Amino acid sequence: MTAVRPPPPDKDRCGTWKREDTTDQVSPSAEGSAASAAVKDASEPLLRLRGISKSFGPVRAITDVDLDVPAGEVTALAGDNGAGKSVLIKCIAGIHAPTSGEMWWEGERVHIHSPRDAAALGIETVYQDLALCDNLDIVENMFLGRERTHRISLDEDSMEHSALDTLKSLAVTTVRSIRQPVASLSGGQRQSVAIAKAVLWNSKLVIMDEPTAALGVAQTEMVLELVRRLADRGVAVLIVSHNMNDVFQVADRIAVLHLGKLAAIRPTSELDRQIVVDLMTTGTSTRIAQPRPDRE
Amino acid sequence: MAQLDEAPSVAEEVQGAVSTTTTADYLRVSIARIRGGETGVLPVIAGLLLVSILFQSLNGNFLSAGNLVNLLVQAAVFSILAMGQVFALLLGEIDLSIGFVAGLSAVIMAERVEPSVGWPWWLAILAALAVCAVIGALQGSLITRLGLPSFVVTLAGLLFWQGVMLVILGSGGSILIQDQTINDISSGNLSRAAGWIVMLVIVAVFAVYTWRGDARRREAGLTAPPAVLTLAKILLSLAGGVALVLICNANRGILRPVYGVPWVVLLVFAVLAVWTFVLSRTRFGRYIYAIGGNAEAARRAGISLARIRTLAFVLTSFTAGVAGVVYASRLRSISTAIDGGTLVLYAVAAAVIGGTSLFGGRGQAMHGVLGGIVIAAIDNGMGLLGFSAASKYMVTAAVLIVAVTIDAVARRNRPALR
Numbered sequence: 001m002t003a004v005r006p007p008p009p010d011k012d013r014c015g016t017w018k019r020e021d022t023t024d025q026v027s028p029s030a031e032g033s034a035a036s037a038a039v040k041d042a043s044e045p046l047l048r049l050r051g052i053s054k055s056f057g058p059v060r061a062i063t064d065v066d067l068d069v070p071a072g073e074v075t076a077l078a079g080d081n082g083a084g085k086s087v088l089i090k091c092i093a094g095i096h097a098p099t100s101g102e103m104w105w106e107g108e109r110v111h112i113h114s115p116r117d118a119a120a121l122g123i124e125t126v127y128q129d130l131a132l133c134d135n136l137d138i139v140e141n142m143f144l145g146r147e148r149t150h151r152i153s154l155d156e157d158s159m160e161h162s163a164l165d166t167l168k169s170l171a172v173t174t175v176r177s178i179r180q181p182v183a184s185l186s187g188g189q190r191q192s193v194a195i196a197k198a199v200l201w202n203s204k205l206v207i208m209d210e211p212t213a214a215l216g217v218a219q220t221e222m223v224l225e226l227v228r229r230l231a232d233r234g235v236a237v238l239i240v241s242h243n244m245n246d247v248f249q250v251a252d253r254i255a256v257l258h259l260g261k262l263a264a265i266r267p268t269s270e271l272d273r274q275i276v277v278d279l280m281t282t283g284t285s286t287r288i289a290q291p292r293p294d295r296e
Numbered sequence: 297m298a299q300l301d302e303a304p305s306v307a308e309e310v311q312g313a314v315s316t317t318t319t320a321d322y323l324r325v326s327i328a329r330i331r332g333g334e335t336g337v338l339p340v341i342a343g344l345l346l347v348s349i350l351f352q353s354l355n356g357n358f359l360s361a362g363n364l365v366n367l368l369v370q371a372a373v374f375s376i377l378a379m380g381q382v383f384a385l386l387l388g389e390i391d392l393s394i395g396f397v398a399g400l401s402a403v404i405m406a407e408r409v410e411p412s413v414g415w416p417w418w419l420a421i422l423a424a425l426a427v428c429a430v431i432g433a434l435q436g437s438l439i440t441r442l443g444l445p446s447f448v449v450t451l452a453g454l455l456f457w458q459g460v461m462l463v464i465l466g467s468g469g470s471i472l473i474q475d476q477t478i479n480d481i482s483s484g485n486l487s488r489a490a491g492w493i494v495m496l497v498i499v500a501v502f503a504v505y506t507w508r509g510d511a512r513r514r515e516a517g518l519t520a521p522p523a524v525l526t527l528a529k530i531l532l533s534l535a536g537g538v539a540l541v542l543i544c545n546a547n548r549g550i551l552r553p554v555y556g557v558p559w560v561v562l563l564v565f566a567v568l569a570v571w572t573f574v575l576s577r578t579r580f581g582r583y584i585y586a587i588g589g590n591a592e593a594a595r596r597a598g599i600s601l602a603r604i605r606t607l608a609f610v611l612t613s614f615t616a617g618v619a620g621v622v623y624a625s626r627l628r629s630i631s632t633a634i635d636g637g638t639l640v641l642y643a644v645a646a647a648v649i650g651g652t653s654l655f656g657g658r659g660q661a662m663h664g665v666l667g668g669i670v671i672a673a674i675d676n677g678m679g680l681l682g683f684s685a686a687s688k689y690m691v692t693a694a695v696l697i698v699a700v701t702i703d704a705v706a707r708r709n710r711p712a713l714r
Contacts, residue, residue, distance in 0.1 A: 114598075115596060115598055116598045119598065125596075127596070129592075130593075131590070131592060131593035131596045131597070132590065132593055133585070133586045133589035133590040133593050133594065133657070134589055134590065134657070135585060135588065135589035135657035135658055136582075136585060136586060136589060140582060140585075140586075144582075144586055144593070144594070144597040144599075145594070145597030145598040145599050146597075146598075147579050147582060149578075149579060152578055153573070153577040153578060154577055154578065154579065154582065157512065157513060157516060157518060160513075160518045160519065161516065161518065164518075177325075177519060178519060179519040
């Protein structure tokens with residue numbers, strides 16, 4: 001669990017490790033991971049992909065992708081349309097099974113066959129279309145599929161408490177009532193609910209697909225702050241975005257996909273907008289001598 | 297959980313906000329909701345009042361105790377069928393077969409209690425309901441596993457189960473029900489004292505449950521109506537219960553005294569209570585709403601769409617089976633004259649008039665009951681006025697259109713259209 005993982009040694013942007021946040025996340029399984037803490041040293045990323053490929057019939061959507069996603073950082077996944085960003089995150093989220101390749105989670109080899117497998121590991125995905133039910137209220141949406149029950153009836157009180165708690169901890173305070181249907185929320189509020197839903201489960205990796213795509217300026221700012229807060233809590237965030245502004249504002253590291261291959265992955269500080277655009281469109285950039293494999 | 301340990305601080309902050317929520321504020325929010333398109337059962341209740349006033353002004357017998365009880369008994373079949381249909385409609389599907397599934401249920405039950413077969417009444421009813429549940433499972437599986445449209449599958453069901461029903465009825469074409477218990481479902485009454493006791497027990501249970509729930513939520517700083525409104529809700533249900541029992545306990549016999557709450561009213565309440573609980577307080581119910589609202593979101597949340605959908609169709613058919621039992625009990629027989637086609641359309645109309653959306657995700661068991669009462673009221677009132685069946689159909693159609701129009705207009709004010 002995140003609580004027992006030592007703080008990453010050199011964190012450039014989010015160096016202030018919030019203790020009160022990490023204590024939140026102690027769970028019964030913390031003992032188990034304490035035993036395996038020796039195995040994973042600080043350099044072990046939360047999620048490690050090696051040689052991931054996915055084909056749909058004759059079409060190769062992604063080829064041989066190596067990607068590390070460390071905890072407590074925002075990793076941005078950039079790429080042009082059709083570069084394979086969505087396929088890659090769907091492989092991680094358990095919606096597609098990779099054709100070949102290996103996935104390592106906290107130093108252990110894992111196979112993710114379904115969204116449930118991913119959820120069991122602590123991987124939550126916020127889809128572009130948010131996957132919220134308009135006719136349900138905020139609490140009902142946040143707990144959808146994982147309702148707490150008291151014998152056979154739903155334990156609404158406990159769920160509402162936790163939902164309130166999570167929204168507070170993420171400083172999502174603009175909603176009028178937690179019991180209003182999601183249909184009545186603004187785009188940014190809906191995005192916040194979707195993200196809070198992902199956080200509710202003490203997830204370790206939150207994947208976001210274009211979280212700011214349909215939002216106005218103020219709401220984009222709100223969501224990006226939320227993303228930053230997540231990473232500061234020690235959660236690994238993998239964010240897919242077209243928007244260079246957003247990527248540079250929020251990401252610690254940027255991975256660029258080009259035609260299904262990983263063109264580069266490096267800290268944001270070593271990149272600028274032009275390089276990323278070059279990488280996205282051509283797969284290489286004249287401003288880079290050679291893509292270095294990322295190693296923290 | 298660690299999260300809960302933090303709860304008090306959160307609750308405190310929120311309570312700060314809640315304590316300022318007065319009754320007036322709460323009502324204002326509710327009114328804003330209604331204007332925003334969440335009209336709930338208000339239109340149908342308004343419609344019911346309108347219909348009552350209209351018929352009462354045209355014929356003074358409409359609101360007499362005898363006729364009101366008669367109306368409730370008439371409404372029972374529509375109401376129960378509509379409650380079944382609500383499950384399908386909530387998913388955004390439709391079940392056209394329930395009219396003849398109800399018919400088949402009636403025929404199976406009637407055939408089993410015939411003296412020549414001699415099953416006890418309860419076993420016959422259980423058998424009929426079990427067959428209906430299996431029919432639901434079969435149709436539901438075809439719809440969910442093979443991905444066939446529910447409209448087509450249940451249209452086939454409408455024809456097929458009618459055929460099966462005719463085969464069982466055979467050349468005679470009708471079966472008389474001689475079992476007293478079964479006939480009493482629709483025509484038997486509770487004694488006056490029993491009616492009062494049952495009503496008071498139900499209201500007391502409801503009151504304790506509601507009051508304790510709301511009080512606990514208020515204390516915890518969660519969304520809850522103010523105490524005054526909780527009390528008003530309880531008093532209103534008590535008033536409703538007293539009125540119902542008073543009406544039912546009045547003598548409505550002509551040749552000999554007839555009084556008491558009909559068993560079938562109790563049965564409708566029981567079905568309503570159970571299905572309301574299932575829909576609003578269980579995971580299964582929550583998943584039905586989720587699938588009706590956004591099936592893809594439900595699937596991604598790890599909900600097994602096929603299982604929930606199939607189960608919903610099982611419950612639809614099962615409920616239709618209950619309606620079939622009531623139908624046969626009222627006629628004390630079952631014959632080829634049962635018009636399952638009209639019954640199912642009335643059930644859909646009742647659910648929609650009650651406020652259930654045809655597009656899925658919105659509706660309650662209560663809508664079916666209220667819609668059923670509206671349809672029965674039109675039928676009954678126009679019967680009193682001596683109108684023909686033809687004009688009853690036309691007026692029912694007009695009411696259906698009005699109900700859908702109200703819903704559509706209310707929806708326009710809703711923030712997110714779907």
